[in-house]
Amino acid sequence: xxxxxxxxxxxxxxxxxxxxxxxxxxxxxxxxxxxxxxxxxxxxxxxxxxxxxxxxxxxxxxxxxxxxxxxxxxxxxxxxxxxxxxxxxxxxxxxxxxxxxxxxxxxxxxxxxxxxxxxxxxxxxxxxxxxxxxxxxxxxxxxxxxxxxxxxxxxxxxxxxxxxxxxxxxxxxxxxxxxxxxxxxxxxxxxxxxxxxxxxxxxxxxxxxxxxxxxxxxxxxxxxxxxxxxxxxxxxxxxxxxxxxxxxxxxxxxxxxx
Amino acid sequence: xxxxxxxxxxxxxxxxxxxxxxxxxxxxxxxxxxxxxxxxxxxxxxxxxxxxxxxxxxxxxxxxxxxxxxxxxxxxxxxxxxxxxxxxxxxxxxxxxxxxxxxxxxxxxxxxxxxxxxxxxxxxxxxxxxxxxxxxxxxxxxxxxxxxxxxxxxxxxxxxxxxxxxxxxxxxxxxxxxxxxxxxxxxxxxxxxxxxxxxxxxxxxxxxxxxxxxxxxxxxxxxxxxxxxxxxxxxxxxxxxxxxxxxxxxxxxxxxxxxxxxxxxxxxxxx
Numbered sequence: 001x002x003x004x005x006x007x008x009x010x011x012x013x014x015x016x017x018x019x020x021x022x023x024x025x026x027x028x029x030x031x032x033x034x035x036x037x038x039x040x041x042x043x044x045x046x047x048x049x050x051x052x053x054x055x056x057x058x059x060x061x062x063x064x065x066x067x068x069x070x071x072x073x074x075x076x077x078x079x080x081x082x083x084x085x086x087x088x089x090x091x092x093x094x095x096x097x098x099x100x101x102x103x104x105x106x107x108x109x110x111x112x113x114x115x116x117x118x119x120x121x122x123x124x125x126x127x128x129x130x131x132x133x134x135x136x137x138x139x140x141x142x143x144x145x146x147x148x149x150x151x152x153x154x155x156x157x158x159x160x161x162x163x164x165x166x167x168x169x170x171x172x173x174x175x176x177x178x179x180x181x182x183x184x185x186x187x188x189x190x191x192x193x194x195x196x197x198x199x200x201x202x203x204x205x206x207x208x209x210x211x212x213x214x215x216x217x218x219x220x221x222x223x224x225x226x227x228x229x230x231x232x233x234x235x236x237x238x239x240x241x242x243x244x245x246x247x248x249x250x251x252x253x254x255x256x257x258x
Numbered sequence: 259x260x261x262x263x264x265x266x267x268x269x270x271x272x273x274x275x276x277x278x279x280x281x282x283x284x285x286x287x288x289x290x291x292x293x294x295x296x297x298x299x300x301x302x303x304x305x306x307x308x309x310x311x312x313x314x315x316x317x318x319x320x321x322x323x324x325x326x327x328x329x330x331x332x333x334x335x336x337x338x339x340x341x342x343x344x345x346x347x348x349x350x351x352x353x354x355x356x357x358x359x360x361x362x363x364x365x366x367x368x369x370x371x372x373x374x375x376x377x378x379x380x381x382x383x384x385x386x387x388x389x390x391x392x393x394x395x396x397x398x399x400x401x402x403x404x405x406x407x408x409x410x411x412x413x414x415x416x417x418x419x420x421x422x423x424x425x426x427x428x429x430x431x432x433x434x435x436x437x438x439x440x441x442x443x444x445x446x447x448x449x450x451x452x453x454x455x456x457x458x459x460x461x462x463x464x465x466x467x468x469x470x471x472x473x474x475x476x477x478x479x480x481x482x483x484x485x486x487x488x489x490x491x492x493x494x495x496x497x498x499x500x501x502x503x504x505x506x507x508x509x510x511x512x513x514x515x516x517x518x519x520x521x522x523x524x525x526x527x528x529x
Binding site (some may be wrong): 051 | 403405406408409410411412413414430434435438439441519520521522525
């Protein structure tokens with residue numbers, strides 16, 4: 001059974017006003033239920049892909065299409081997580097999570113259950129009244145994820161969300177994210193520059209060329225249901241990392257820059 | 259929260275010692291009061307002249323506070339307009355800068371010609387206090403996390419794209435995001451403006467006073483100088499200093515109260 005396509009990027013190129021070509025002939029078809037990692041060197045346009053999907057910027061040429069739903073519908077079904085937690089320091093955790101709903105006119109009272117659910121999903125239900133400054137880096141990122149979950153997203157866009165975290169916290173959040181995805185049954189497009197993270201999280205890994213970015217190779221990950229509890233130290237995981245690293249290294253050598 | 263008692267004890271000790279030294283010096287060296295009055299004489303003058311000084315104090319205080327309130331209204335309104343529209347920013351901001359960099363003492367005589375005296379004094383004080391509020395509020399309104407603005411674009415944008423929808427989404431971002439983000443910078447501007455509005459009021463009163471009218475504390479200082487009533491001059495000066503300190507303390511407390519939950523500047527330092 002093949003899942004239906006949620007969003008398609010076809011022959012997309014993006015040239016910024018300053019003349020920098022971020023993407024060129026970029027093709028990607030995100031299917032329902034995918035966990036796709038976009039892996040590539042810095043500046044290869046990974047974040048631009050997420051911004052294009054979210055409608056925060058327009059492609060210079062090519063198309064971003066949502067088969068099966070209109071422009072207004074898909075926007076309401078996107079959750080976005082940035083590299084930084086990007087929380088409002090003046091608002092407590094619950095109010096930060098409320099933000100996307102608040103912007104859509106949902107009152108605090110109407111949103112209270114959704115806020116509580118989202119916080120429970122990321123394990124922060126006892127921290128609703130805390131202010132961001134009182135939280136650790138990992139907890140702030142959880143709040144950021146809870147905020148993205150508050151809109152019950154069909155598609156979660158994550159832009160190197162764990163890059164600034166320590167290894168232990170990152171491992172924990174990687175596991176939590178996989179659990180969340182299977183519980184919520186949502187689709188994830190995940191930008192990373194970590195081979196190990198992409199191999200651990202994804203069922204599809206799209207390797208991008210240096211700027212202007214395009215997908216040079218797509219590697220299938222190990223499906224979550226086929227993994228053991230010791231996947232991170234298993235041979236299939238090591239083999240996948242080796243394979244992805246090889247493609248990435250070859251790609252960089254061909255592209256002539258790092 | 260534990261407070262370091264030295265923070266209060268040390269300046270108080272220095273203050274008391276300085277006053278005691280002053281009093282002793284004046285008495286022992288028999289300095290005439292028209293050169294340097296003793297603190298005790300200044301206190302006595304303050305008590306004797308209180309009806310006159312207090313009414314002057316009220317006049318200066320009224321000018322200062324009115325100027326500050328008007329500077330807040332004008333500065334914030336203009337900063338909002340400038341941050342919502344590039345056209346307004348390009349059209350008006352240079353003039354705000356010109357008004358700021360021209361010394362108020364040079365504008366005061368002109369204002370006194372064109373306006374009734376009390377309005378001219380108020381206008382001078384307003385001119386000095388207005389700019390720090392405008393520039394700080396603008397800085398605050400513009401220092402918003404870009405990612406948060408993108409979140410607003412993602413979740414807050416309307417499907418319609420006419421000018422009304424755009425204005426509505428800008429106002430939404432203003433209210434929910436730019437307004438709270440600008441609060442610390444605005445309050446920093448307010449603290450500066452508090453002191454400046456007093457300075458503006460005094461400078462304008464002096465300019466007006468030298469034209470032979472006025473009843474604020476600055477006028478009392480000029481008048482006392484002409485009459486060689488130096489103890490009264492000192493008493494008026496003390497009242498001005500106390501007004502400045504009270505204004506600063508009030509605005510600092512207000513800042514701490516409004517930012518107490520989240521801003522680093524208002525949080526107790528951990529030891």
